[in-house]
Amino acid sequence: MSGTESSDYTQRLARLESSGIKRLLPTQAPYRWNLKRLALGRVLDVGCGIGRNLLNCGPESVGVDHNATSVATCRERGLTAYTPDELARAEDCGPGSFDSLLCAHVLEHMDEELGNSILAQYLPLVKPGGSVVLICPQEAGYKTDATHVRFVDxxxxxxxxxxxxxxxxxxxxxxxxxxxxxxxxxxxxILVARTPAA
Structure with missing residues (x-):
């Protein structure tokens, strides 16, 4: 996850969110629609960044990110977000407390072993038979970020x-x-999957 833990990375995300054509057109509308049609319920957004996807999840959804500055930005936006240590202490975020897990634009920032470890860490928080959505950029998007370390198709x-x-x-x-x-x-x-039923 080289380079994604700094305040500079958070600032870059904020700049990209409102740069170029994004200032003029609702470029996020298709992605908002896609998340909503998946009907994910209460979501745990792993690697939530500054809350771009979290903003479009259910009202009780929670983000987690290792970048404390990004977590603070989510909170400034009125979202519920935690660092991993804070999430582990949150009373309403125990095993089986989420309907689904979203991991969007995260796995390409780490090697396969760490990606597997991150999923193993957070999947127990999803209820049995819950949804899991994994999202990664395709070739052109992969090339746009120097912190990407692995192309995940x-x-x-x-x-x-x-x-x-x-x-x-x-x-x-x-x-x-x-x-x-x-x-x-x-x-x-985009991959949509389910956790094992109880």
């Missing part, structure tokens, strides 16, 4: 799901067809 997401004991329900490219991801930096690989 559909096969990579499935490998993480298998290691975590999840049942994959579907994978899809969003918002455009897979071929667009080589040129369009905001195309994503």
């Amino acid at each position: 559909f096969d990579g997401l499935r490998a993480h799901a298998e290691k975590a004991g999840l049942t994959v329900e579907r994978t899809y490219s969003f918002p455009f067809a897979r071929s667009v991801g080589k040129a369009f930096p905001y195309n994503e690989f």
Whole structure:
């Protein structure tokens, strides 16, 4: 996770959120729609950053991030977010207390072993039979961030799901067809899975 723990990284996320065409057009609208149609209920947003996705999750949802500055930014936005140590102490965030886990634009920042470890750490907080959504950027998006260390495609997401004991329900490219991801930096690989039922 080299470089993602600094306040500079938080500032970069904030700049990107309102730069260029994003100042003029509702570029996040398709991604908001996609999250809402998944009907994820109370979400644990792992690697929540400054809350871009958390803003579009259910009102009782919670973010966790290792960057304390990003967590503070989420709180300034009225969101509930914790560092890992704070989450471990939060009374309403124990085992099985979330309907789903979202891990968006996180796994590409770490090696496979650490990615598996992060998922293993937080999956017990999701109720049996709950949803898990893993999202990573496609080629053009991967190249836009120097803190990306590993390209994670559909096969990579499935490998993480298998290691975590999840049942994959579907994978899809969003918002455009897979071929667009080589040129369009905001195309994503998305995997939707379920935790084992009780």
